[in-house]
Amino acid sequence: MLSVQNLFFEYTKSNPVIEDISFNIKQGEVCGLFGPNGCGKTTLFKCCLKFLKYEKGTITFNNEDIKDKSIHEMAKSAAYVPQEHKPSFPYLVRDVVLMGRTPHLGGVFSISKKDKIKAIDAMKLVGIENIADKPYNQLSGGQRQLVIIARAVAQEPNILFLDEPTSALDFSNQIRIWNLLRKISGNGTTIIACTHDPNHVMWFCDRVVVMGNKRLISIGSPEVILSEKILDEIYTDTCKVSSIGKNKIVYPKKITNNKREIS
Amino acid sequence: MEKNKKKSKYNETEKHFDTKRKKTILLILFLILISSIFIALTIGVYKISANDVYNIVITHLNPWGDTNDLYRVYDVIVWNIRFPRILLSVAVGIALALAGGIYQGCFRNPLVEPYILGVESGAAFGAALAIVIPSFFFSLQISAFIFGSIAVFGAYMLARVRGETPTIMLILSGVIIGSVFAAFVSILKYIATDAALREIVFWMMGGFYYASWSDVLLILPIVIICFFILWIFSWKLNILSMGDEESKTLGVNPELYKVIFVIIATLITAISVSAVGIIAWVGLMMPHASRMLLGPDHRFMLPAAAMMGAIYMILCDTLARTLTSAEIPVGILTSIIGAPYLIYLIRNKGKLIFGVG
Numbered sequence: 001m002l003s004v005q006n007l008f009f010e011y012t013k014s015n016p017v018i019e020d021i022s023f024n025i026k027q028g029e030v031c032g033l034f035g036p037n038g039c040g041k042t043t044l045f046k047c048c049l050k051f052l053k054y055e056k057g058t059i060t061f062n063n064e065d066i067k068d069k070s071i072h073e074m075a076k077s078a079a080y081v082p083q084e085h086k087p088s089f090p091y092l093v094r095d096v097v098l099m100g101r102t103p104h105l106g107g108v109f110s111i112s113k114k115d116k117i118k119a120i121d122a123m124k125l126v127g128i129e130n131i132a133d134k135p136y137n138q139l140s141g142g143q144r145q146l147v148i149i150a151r152a153v154a155q156e157p158n159i160l161f162l163d164e165p166t167s168a169l170d171f172s173n174q175i176r177i178w179n180l181l182r183k184i185s186g187n188g189t190t191i192i193a194c195t196h197d198p199n200h201v202m203w204f205c206d207r208v209v210v211m212g213n214k215r216l217i218s219i220g221s222p223e224v225i226l227s228e229k230i231l232d233e234i235y236t237d238t239c240k241v242s243s244i245g246k247n248k249i250v251y252p253k254k255i256t257n258n259k260r261e262i263s
Numbered sequence: 264m265e266k267n268k269k270k271s272k273y274n275e276t277e278k279h280f281d282t283k284r285k286k287t288i289l290l291i292l293f294l295i296l297i298s299s300i301f302i303a304l305t306i307g308v309y310k311i312s313a314n315d316v317y318n319i320v321i322t323h324l325n326p327w328g329d330t331n332d333l334y335r336v337y338d339v340i341v342w343n344i345r346f347p348r349i350l351l352s353v354a355v356g357i358a359l360a361l362a363g364g365i366y367q368g369c370f371r372n373p374l375v376e377p378y379i380l381g382v383e384s385g386a387a388f389g390a391a392l393a394i395v396i397p398s399f400f401f402s403l404q405i406s407a408f409i410f411g412s413i414a415v416f417g418a419y420m421l422a423r424v425r426g427e428t429p430t431i432m433l434i435l436s437g438v439i440i441g442s443v444f445a446a447f448v449s450i451l452k453y454i455a456t457d458a459a460l461r462e463i464v465f466w467m468m469g470g471f472y473y474a475s476w477s478d479v480l481l482i483l484p485i486v487i488i489c490f491f492i493l494w495i496f497s498w499k500l501n502i503l504s505m506g507d508e509e510s511k512t513l514g515v516n517p518e519l520y521k522v523i524f525v526i527i528a529t530l531i532t533a534i535s536v537s538a539v540g541i542i543a544w545v546g547l548m549m550p551h552a553s554r555m556l557l558g559p560d561h562r563f564m565l566p567a568a569a570m571m572g573a574i575y576m577i578l579c580d581t582l583a584r585t586l587t588s589a590e591i592p593v594g595i596l597t598s599i600i601g602a603p604y605l606i607y608l609i610r611n612k613g614k615l616i617f618g619v620g
Contacts (some may be wrong), residue, residue, distance in 0.1 A: 004494070006277075007437070047533025049512065050512070051508055051511060071511055071514055071515070071516045072514040072515075072516065073514075075512060075513055076514065078512075079512060080508075080512040082508065082509075085505075085506070085509065087372040087505075087507070088372075088504050088505065089368075089371075089373065089504055089554070089559035090554075090558070091501070091558075091559050091560065092558065094280065095558075095560055096505075098280070099501060099502055099505065099513060100513070102498070102499075102502055102513040102514055102515065103513060103514035105498070111498070116280050128447065165598075208391075221517070230269055232327075
């Protein structure tokens with residue numbers, strides 16, 4: 001589905017942010033993009049979405065080079081959930097979700113009942129019906145994240161890019177969103193999400209792309225890739241991996257044990 | 264069973280996306296606009312009864328009516344002075360309110376308007392240049408449009424820092440650009456001949472005294488056509504107002520549509536300014552009031568702002584020509600009436616407005 005070949009990118013001359021990255025993702029997979037802060041994950045996303053012009057390499061969706069796609073065509077196949085979004089006007093949540101239907105609208109004033117129903121379904125799926133009539137700019141960061149996810153769901157893309165989709169969410173919402181992503185991928189949508197939580201990758205992703213300092217470190221199934229050896233390579237001496245039931249879990253190697261006793 | 268389920272779903276969309284209230288408000292605004300045109304026609308320093316006024320209008324609009332039967336003085340006052348003047352204020356009110364709404368949406372900023380962005384000063388300079396050196400520019404309107412565009416793009420480029428345009432920067436650059444053009448206008452005044460100077464000064468104060476049918480026939484159609492173009496694209500303006508990357512994600516090319524929107528908004532501002540001079544704050548107040556009434560969705564907000572702008576302009580101009588025996592330039596009135604509203608805005612909603620963008 002998504003194929004990135006020998007991608008290079010630099011913001012300023014001779015200061016590369018991405019150096020020679022190549023990987024493939026199959027349709028319907030949930031892929032985690034994992035790596036330390038500032039390793040170029042968001043930049044990679046922005047290249048894939050054509051927000052940034054890359055110097056070298058090719059990116060294809062379904063064997064079609066994205067260089068040949070117009071902004072409108074891109075929007076039909078790819079949706080993006082940014083890390084954070086600064087709101088401007090007090091649009092209602094339902095209108096923001098309805099905006100996700102834009103790439104599928106034709107002509108003039110053509111928001112049909114069907115589009116509205118899809119927007120409502122997306123809100124239900126993400127579980128934000130209760131805030132549908134609230135102004136979007138008065139919500140908390142986490143609620144906004146849920147709204148943008150609902151908007152991306154309403155957009156019905158072939159591939160969905162999420163930039164730290166659960167960074168501002170509470171524990172229960174984090175788990176709910178990851179389960180939701182798995183559900184969406186069941187319908188054939190390819191999902192690529194960057195995250196900082198190795199456990200989310202371990203539990204919910206089919207595949208993981210590990211990035212470290214501008215380049216690709218490893219790619220494959222999370223159970224295999226997220227070993228102590230590779231985690232040590234990016235987070236020098238921090239993580240331990242063990243198994244709980246059928247799942248593996250990553251936890252800190254060292255927990256400073258000077259907690260006060262509470263009587 | 265399946266059908267019932269579908270029906271309940273339709274009802275649900277009705278409930279969630281109810282537009283009846285908004286459509287009703289738009290209809291009410293339209294009726295107020297039409298009635299204020301007809302009321303304003305009957306008001307004036309020279310008393311003419313409502314019956315006579317409507318008789319004159321009907322005779323003119325009726326293709327078989329004989330205008331020679333009308334009392335000459337009344338006919339001139341109603342048909343050649345009041346009516347074009349009211350229609351011109353409608354056109355200018357629509358243009359400025361619309362332009363304000365468009366700039367606010369494009370720049371994601373509820374505080375910009377043609378005056379703050381320096382567009383009006385730029386257009387004023389262009390027009391003044393055409394008055395002082397008539398042989399240099401063949402058309403006052405085109406000259407106003409060119410310099411208005413230079414002002415808005417100048418302000419925008421000046422304010423753009425690392426792909427963003429912060430509110431403060433945009434307002435400051437607008438002030439800078441505006442004052443530069445105001446200085447240029449002063450230079451023109453200084454070198455202008457007495458007649459040209461008089462023309463510039465009167466016209467800068469903003470007023471509809473010279474309104475004629477030729478102005479109306481030039482400006483009103485352009486404004487109305489531009490309104491419909493903008494209205495057709497109003498959903499795209501919603502998307503644009505979410506930010507550049509957001510609109511790319513949603514398939515709306517931000518650079519392309521911003522240029523289209525800003526050019527149309529600048530065009531209608533410039534032709535208004537070239538006809539009636541500088542009129543401040545309408546472009547800020549009307550979109551804001553309209554947003555409070557109908558919410559930020561531009562599909563409803565733009566037509567409401569346009570109609571409110573027209574109603575407000577009729578009100579101000581009617582006051583301007585009737586309040587005292589002499590005329591008050593309407594620009595002075597809009598500033599005086601606008602100030603309390605703006606004070607209310609920054610005192611009560613300041614955080615909401617300045618806190619964003």
